[in-house]
Every structure is written in C-alpha cells, then in structure tokens.
Amino acid sequence: MLSHIESIGDRFVHTLAPFAKTGETVDIRKYVGAFAMDVISACAYGINISSIDNPNHPMVMNVKRILSTDVSVGLMLSIITPGLARLLRAEPFDRKALQYFDELTEQILTERKKFNKYSKSAKQTDFIQLMIDSEKLDKDFGYDSISDGEPESESKETGIKSTKKSVGKLSYDEMVAQGILFFIAGYDTTSASITHAIYYLSQHPKCQQKLYEELKTCDEFTYEKLVHLKYLNAVINETLRMAPPFLRVFRDCVQDYTLGNT
Incomplete structure (x- = not known):
C-alpha cells in the first residue's frame, strides 16, 4: 500500500509547490484533509479519487455525511448499548451514506474476484484485496472461509462431527463496517496531526531544516x-504530545512510574 501513499504524496507536494514559490497564504488543512481522504480511499478500496480536484466525488460526499453526523439518540445507543440499538434498529450514521458503502463494497468484491480469476495482471494492494486473499489462505491451510460450521468429517469412535474453522476472515458486513471505520478513525486524526506538524515546523525553521536534511x-x-x-x-x-488528536486516553496507571531522571 506504500505505493498508493507515495503517489498521493507526490501529488500533494505538486499541488502545494505553487504556494511555496509565491508565498501565498494557504489553508493547509484543506489540502491535508484531501491527502488523508485520498490515502484512505486508495488503501481501503483501491480507488483514486483525487478529492482536491473532485470535491463532489460520491465517496467524498458520503464520507462527509458520515463524519458530519451530529450526536443523536441512535449514535449514543450504538456506542453505549449496541445490542439495544440493533433491537430498536437505531442508525448511528446517515442511512444513504451507509447504503453507498454497502453497494460500493459489493461492486468492488464482485469485480475484483472476476478480475483475479481471468486476469494474469498484478493484483491490487488494498484492504479489500487482503480480505479476498485471506479466503484463499484459509483454504490452503484446510479451513473453510466461505461457509462457517459445515461438517468436515465424522469420528468413527465417537460419531461426533468436526467442523472446519474459519480463521482471519471478516464477514461481508464486517468488511463494509471496517471500510467505514477507516474513515471515521483515520481521516480527522491523520489530517489534524499532519496539519499540526506542518504548523509547528513552520514556526521552528531550524527544526524544519534539520528534518529536511x-x-x-x-x-x-x-x-x-x-x-x-x-x-x-x-x-x-x-x-x-502537543496536539493529541484524542483528548482522552482510555488507560489507567496501575503503579507509579519515574520518567528518566525526573
């Protein structure tokens, strides 16, 4: 997946180059956000959207729908009591956006499996391809990654049927959810951290030069x-440390700790 990140990074630098020459003020968060959006889209789905040039791309619009979700009863129930949320069919996110990713994942899976079957070209390197490959690996190791719990053999001594066990496999719904989670967990945190890093380096030219060297x-x-x-x-x-993307760490210190020579 590094090839995706490298090409998107090159495009990111090329886009910002004119600002470096003219000294014009730039809204760096806008461009860093586009960079994060493009990286996640490429690494998760293998889609090159170039969001800075295509702000109305369906993926960009639907990701924004999910990320701009206000705190609702459905969202709170899904976080606090997911079982009750499922029982009440409470939706934590925009239904149309979720449907988009559902259909997108199904389309990519269908096309990718067909491509892998009939084409000798190099495979894609992204999350969905890893999931497809994991099914093959399960079979190679004697596991059944398609139909969980199907009888494999029956013991002559006990009459008990053993079942094939699925390992390393995500269900279709889990794959859809994981793709959305990449955006929820990775988009804002990544773009905010990179933006802060660029800002701090701009305020400390010596540090910026040392990093450049x-x-x-x-x-x-x-x-x-x-x-x-x-x-x-x-x-x-x-x-x-100075600008953590999360304001709370869900860990408790269980014993005293001395940091260095403090």
Missing part, C-alpha cells in the same frame, strides 16, 4: 527505512 538521507520511503529516521519520529511524537 534527515529526509534527504533516505533514498527510499519504505517502512523499514522510515522507522530509522529518528528526528522524523521525534517530530511526530512531539506533535502528538
């Missing part, structure tokens, strides 16, 4: 290379 030493932006960029990781960690 470190990035120039990296010949390839892979995960294995990025984890060794100490200053980049320091910038990210400091940004998250």
Whole structure:
C-alpha cells in the first residue's frame, strides 16, 4: 500500500509547490484533509479519487455525511448499548451514506474476484484485496472461509462431527463496517496531526531544516527505512504530545512510574 501513499504524496507536494514559490497564504488543512481522504480511499478500496480536484466525488460526499453526523439518540445507543440499538434498529450514521458503502463494497468484491480469476495482471494492494486473499489462505491451510460450521468429517469412535474453522476472515458486513471505520478513525486524526506538524515546523525553521536534511538521507520511503529516521519520529511524537488528536486516553496507571531522571 506504500505505493498508493507515495503517489498521493507526490501529488500533494505538486499541488502545494505553487504556494511555496509565491508565498501565498494557504489553508493547509484543506489540502491535508484531501491527502488523508485520498490515502484512505486508495488503501481501503483501491480507488483514486483525487478529492482536491473532485470535491463532489460520491465517496467524498458520503464520507462527509458520515463524519458530519451530529450526536443523536441512535449514535449514543450504538456506542453505549449496541445490542439495544440493533433491537430498536437505531442508525448511528446517515442511512444513504451507509447504503453507498454497502453497494460500493459489493461492486468492488464482485469485480475484483472476476478480475483475479481471468486476469494474469498484478493484483491490487488494498484492504479489500487482503480480505479476498485471506479466503484463499484459509483454504490452503484446510479451513473453510466461505461457509462457517459445515461438517468436515465424522469420528468413527465417537460419531461426533468436526467442523472446519474459519480463521482471519471478516464477514461481508464486517468488511463494509471496517471500510467505514477507516474513515471515521483515520481521516480527522491523520489530517489534524499532519496539519499540526506542518504548523509547528513552520514556526521552528531550524527544526524544519534539520528534518529536511534527515529526509534527504533516505533514498527510499519504505517502512523499514522510515522507522530509522529518528528526528522524523521525534517530530511526530512531539506533535502528538502537543496536539493529541484524542483528548482522552482510555488507560489507567496501575503503579507509579519515574520518567528518566525526573
């Protein structure tokens, strides 16, 4: 999926280049938000939407419908008592937006499986393809990833039927929900964190230059290379410390801890 992120990142830099030359003020959150939207769309669904140029793309519009959902009874019930919410059929998000992602996932699954069957071209590298591949892996290991609980064999001694067990498999509804969750959990948090990082670096030119010099030493932006960029990781960690995307950490300290030499 890094190839998706790299190409979208190149487009992001190309879009901002004119502002760097003219010194014109730019609403960086707008462009970072588009970057986050494009990355999630590509990594989850394999769709290149270029949202900064296509703000009315159906995916962009439906994601905004979900993210702009006000706190409602349905949303609160789904968070606090999901069982009761299902019983009352309370919808936490916009029904039309959910239907869009439902139909989109079904369409992509159908087309992707047909493509994989008849084409020898390289497969897509995204979340949906990983789910399709996981079904094949289950079969390779002797598991049934399509029909849970079907009898596999019957013991002659006990007469008890054993069943094939499904591992690493998401149901269709879970795949739809997971795709939506990528946007809910990843869009605003990612765009806010990157925006803050850019802002802090603009306020500290020396830090910005030091980071730039470190990035120039990296010949390839892979995960294995990025984890060794100490200053980049320091910038990210400091940004998250100063402007955390979440205001609450759901963890309790169970014992005293001494930080460094404090």
